[in-house]
Amino acid sequence: MPKPHRAPTWTRRSVLGMTAGGTAAAALGAFGVARAASAAGTDATASGPGDVVGKVTAGYQGWFACKGDGAPIDAWWHWAPNSAQAPSPANNGIKAWPDVRDYATTYPTAFGALGNGRTASLFSSYDQQTVDTHFRWMQQYGIDTAALQRFDPTGGEGPTRDEMARKVRGAAETHGRKFYIMYDVSDWTNMRSEIKSDWTSKMSAHTASSAYARQNGKPVVCVWGFGFDDAHHAFGADACLDVVNWFKNEGCYVIGGVPTWWRTGTGDSRSGFSDVYHALDMISPWLVGRIGTVADADDFHTRATVPDLADCAAHGIDYQPCVLPGDVSARQRVHGDFMWRQFYNMVRAGVQGIYISMYDEYNEGNQIAKTAESKDWLPTDSGLLALDEDGTACSSDYYLRLTGDGGRMLRGDLALTATRPTRPTVGGLPTATAGTRSLAARGQRQGRDSLRRR
Numbered sequence: 001m002p003k004p005h006r007a008p009t010w011t012r013r014s015v016l017g018m019t020a021g022g023t024a025a026a027a028l029g030a031f032g033v034a035r036a037a038s039a040a041g042t043d044a045t046a047s048g049p050g051d052v053v054g055k056v057t058a059g060y061q062g063w064f065a066c067k068g069d070g071a072p073i074d075a076w077w078h079w080a081p082n083s084a085q086a087p088s089p090a091n092n093g094i095k096a097w098p099d100v101r102d103y104a105t106t107y108p109t110a111f112g113a114l115g116n117g118r119t120a121s122l123f124s125s126y127d128q129q130t131v132d133t134h135f136r137w138m139q140q141y142g143i144d145t146a147a148l149q150r151f152d153p154t155g156g157e158g159p160t161r162d163e164m165a166r167k168v169r170g171a172a173e174t175h176g177r178k179f180y181i182m183y184d185v186s187d188w189t190n191m192r193s194e195i196k197s198d199w200t201s202k203m204s205a206h207t208a209s210s211a212y213a214r215q216n217g218k219p220v221v222c223v224w225g226f227g228f229d230d231a232h233h234a235f236g237a238d239a240c241l242d243v244v245n246w247f248k249n250e251g252c253y254v255i256g257g258v259p260t261w262w263r264t265g266t267g268d269s270r271s272g273f274s275d276v277y278h279a280l281d282m283i284s285p286w287l288v289g290r291i292g293t294v295a296d297a298d299d300f301h302t303r304a305t306v307p308d309l310a311d312c313a314a315h316g317i318d319y320q321p322c323v324l325p326g327d328v329s330a331r332q333r334v335h336g337d338f339m340w341r342q343f344y345n346m347v348r349a350g351v352q353g354i355y356i357s358m359y360d361e362y363n364e365g366n367q368i369a370k371t372a373e374s375k376d377w378l379p380t381d382s383g384l385l386a387l388d389e390d391g392t393a394c395s396s397d398y399y400l401r402l403t404g405d406g407g408r409m410l411r412g413d414l415a416l417t418a419t420r421p422t423r424p425t426v427g428g429l430p431t432a433t434a435g436t437r438s439l440a441a442r443g444q445r446q447g448r449d450s451l452r453r454r
Helices: 012-016 033-040 128-141 158-175 191-201 203-208 237-249 274-278 294-314 334-349 398-411 439-445
Strands: 056-060 145-150 178-184 218-224 253-258 282-285 354-356
Touching: 056 398, 128 158, 128 398, 145 158, 158 178, 158 203, 178 191, 178 253, 191 203, 191 237, 203 218, 218 237, 237 253, 237 274, 253 274, 282 294, 294 334, 334 398, 354 398
Parallel strands: 056 145, 056 354, 145 178, 178 218, 218 253, 253 282
Antiparallel strands: none
């Protein structure tokens, strides 16, 4: 019998957190790099609008499976540390519980019933209807592009990940969304050769799809993990630069998911990687685990985003920072104020695009996809928090709606505003805290936590 798949005991956040220390433009051609280039004192210009520039991209894991769903991995993939056994209070791999009412098929767990008496069931990403539902939400809420995460595909997870790429392609085509492959090279021992083979023999075929993202006329590919100063990304600068240049020679527009402090080569970034970072077409610094409050977001804007943009403008590189909703389990979300402050800071800085971390990341609690809105939709024995954990009622789709409004502000369809316009609930009267407070004032009250940086 094959060994049961066990989800990794580390995540991007758990590992990297240890090392971390007017009016919006009315037209896309006027936004972004023009402001950044001016600040940098250069004449560098950014790429024009495409499928990532001027767009909101959401990282899409697509890595949840359940016993009985037909997936080759045949496991409770990413739902449970021991994926051979059903998720339960003693075998739980998530920090937030999904709202599964829109899924045609779900799979019963060993958790107790929900607070409303319903069976505690979970979805499988392997079901095409699940992927279709996720991309329908993207269409409904104005999320432009999905970055499909692809980890080392040479092991036992490979066949399932191959199928997920096919399912995502179909859903993107059906719902008029774009997608691209985002390689996560964490713990990929033979990455330098195998990533090239995987692209050539498998993933490049998806660029024939009308839904495959293109920027500057080139298919988009992202590589996440170069330059991180930890044991999971122990690649030399020469190997990383070789991979970046190889993809560029293949005709790709290459995004780098890079360390938070890539520009200074300190903190979570290895030194000596400046040439790697500056070879990229777009830079997307990681942010999960670095900030947790509105005050942190403001500090990051000053110490990272603004100088990052100036550096990118000076080198003709596009800039796509992360925006995160916050970890539900750590009570970071403050009913959307944390996320909105990031949108506001990024748009006023003039970024070229925004990367949402993440769409379906229930493991780290940073998902924007529909989530249990109250204890009525949580297993009674889970110990998890719902979206109303701070006393403000939030609909299960609230962070999808909030992301949609952030995208409108990025595109200039919504005036630049520090005051969150999105109500936590829909229908009826808004809650007392919805859309009425100054985020700047909230940031001052949350100044107790500083930005983590080594």
